[in-house]
Amino acid sequence: MKMHFCIPVSQQRPDALGGRYVLYSVYLDGFLFCKVRYSQLHRWNEQLRRVFGNCLPPFPPKYYLAMTASMADERRDQLEQYLQNVTMDPNMLRSDVFVDFLKLVQLDTFSITTEKASLDIFLPDGRSIKVEILTSDTAERVLESYTENTYSYHPPNQTVSQGNLQTSDKKVPLSASYNCHLENLEPWSKGQLTHRAIYRWTPAQRVAEVVSHKIGLCQELLGYFGLFLIRSYKEGKLSVIKKLVDFELPYVSLRSSEVENFKVGLRKWYLDPSLDSRLMDCRAAVDLIYVQAIQDIEKEWAKPTEVQRQKLEALQKEGNQTKFLELSQEVWHYGYVQLDPCTCDYPEPGCGTVLSVGNDEISCCITLPDNRTRDVIFQMNRVKCWQVTFLGTLLDTDGPQQTLNQNLELRFQYSEESHWQWFVIYTKQAFLLSSCLKKMISEKMVKLAAENPEMIEVPEQGKSKKHHSQQSQKDYSSFLPRKSKIKTAEVDCGLGTIKEEGL
Numbered sequence: 169m170k171m172h173f174c175i176p177v178s179q180q181r182p183d184a185l186g187g188r189y190v191l192y193s194v195y196l197d198g199f200l201f202c203k204v205r206y207s208q209l210h211r212w213n214e215q216l217r218r219v220f221g222n223c224l225p226p227f228p229p230k231y232y233l234a235m236t237a238s239m240a241d242e243r244r245d246q247l248e249q250y251l252q253n254v255t256m257d258p259n260m261l262r263s264d265v266f267v268d269f270l271k272l273v274q275l276d277t278f279s280i281t282t283e284k285a286s287l288d289i290f291l292p293d294g295r296s297i298k299v300e301i302l303t304s305d306t307a308e309r310v311l312e313s314y315t316e317n318t319y320s321y322h323p324p325n326q327t328v329s330q331g332n333l334q335t336s337d338k339k340v341p342l343s344a345s346y347n348c349h350l351e352n353l354e355p356w357s358k359g360q361l362t363h364r365a366i367y368r369w370t371p372a373q374r375v376a377e378v379v380s381h382k383i384g385l386c387q388e389l390l391g392y393f394g395l396f397l398i399r400s401y402k403e404g405k406l407s408v409i410k411k412l413v414d415f416e417l418p419y420v421s422l423r424s425s426e427v428e429n430f431k432v433g434l435r436k437w438y439l440d441p442s443l444d445s446r447l448m449d450c451r452a453a454v455d456l457i458y459v460q461a462i463q464d465i466e467k468e469w470a471k472p473t474e475v476q477r478q479k480l481e482a483l484q485k486e487g488n489q490t491k492f493l494e495l496s497q498e499v500w501h502y503g504y505v506q507l508d509p510c511t512c513d514y515p516e517p518g519c520g521t522v523l524s525v526g527n528d529e530i531s532c533c534i535t536l537p538d539n540r541t542r543d544v545i546f547q548m549n550r551v552k553c554w555q556v557t558f559l560g561t562l563l564d565t566d567g568p569q570q571t572l573n574q575n576l577e578l579r580f581q582y583s584e585e586s587h588w589q590w591f592v593i594y595t596k597q598a599f600l601l602s603s604c605l606k607k608m609i610s611e612k613m614v615k616l617a618a619e620n621p622e623m624i625e626v627p628e629q630g631k632s633k634k635h636h637s638q639q640s641q642k643d644y645s646s647f648l649p650r651k652s653k654i655k656t657a658e659v660d661c662g663l664g665t666i667k668e669e670g671l
Contacts, residue, residue, distance in 0.1 A: 173251040197410045197599040202273040212269045225253035278424045290433040292460035384452040394437035439526040440611045441503035458489045469506040472499045510595035525604040554580035556598045
């Protein structure tokens, strides 16, 4: 599926010869990712085309005369679409030519040189692992140095306090949107590496692998975990801000953030709780999901009944991690990602809500105007599409802001009582919410592919894709001004006819 790339703002800058050029501010998941010129992206596209051929999306053409304002806006939109589309090929995401360019522009944007550095990676129980890396994270010898020196990770002693499970260690206006419709999801687990390219771990994956070797996590299970930007608060609360994508530089992302108390954390990255069963043969993996389960219960992300809590406390005292995790499967919201309190327009505008996302649903605890609460659940198989939208000003006196978190919303179209209705959620974590929705769809499609392998045909690279799964889902992603003309496309699937509308 497409990534949350957008170019909501650009600036004209003087060059060394007295002319001027346009510098594009590229945002990823709502955070400033890099600033690049058209010429840099053009050279990158040429390098990618030499490796991957004609399977690349179209790149905006050069203009040899001065651009008008409308032409400049059109180019910005086209570059945005290019970045969204080029990231859909998983083989391309792992290639040297792809990763090396994005690595260099991240370093250049934030004026960070390549040098040795230490990075603290926080585990779910609050403890951290210090890893020695390069700021660019390109030295594979860092990984090799840990390959032969793995360590066994043991969670700290756990205590029960006041009935809770916890650890004892303690000025350009913007109007734009990112749209996502359900699309055919290819079974990437069966993807072929057929291009003339070198594939390797991407920066975020490398840091995660270093950590996995530190704690003894089996490499084949690394895909079940991810690195996240997390914000901690004095009162002990934490907020998951975003998942670092594979080609991000964790050191740069942490250094470039403008928010206090940011840290990089290692957490499991799957929203189907039943996938715990695939990790039970690896001691380090069990340790990680065990301490995360304890943390989620302590922070009331997962909500056991009183009877369940007593049983969990007993299993915890016994040190029986396996039985503890088996019982956790029955706990409400176990394995979900909980967002910070936000507002929504249901059942009426301005209602406060707490969202928990997981297990193929969006669970909302809504506070009504009379202070009563109502639990509302939206099933993912009835979600037709969604879009992230924000309105605001991205330029201040020092240039583009680092984050897009003002007036941010996610709206999704939902089938209720045989008709489609839009629901709007106003949250600064809209991009994280969107990533979670995509993750649930991805897990669902992988499960369907495993259950019905004969229903899915994996195409050769560069050829048209034919999908025969009746449950196929379609994804049209864009970042378009609201004033843009509505574009419509249709595809038949098991969930009904899906339409794309570039709102």
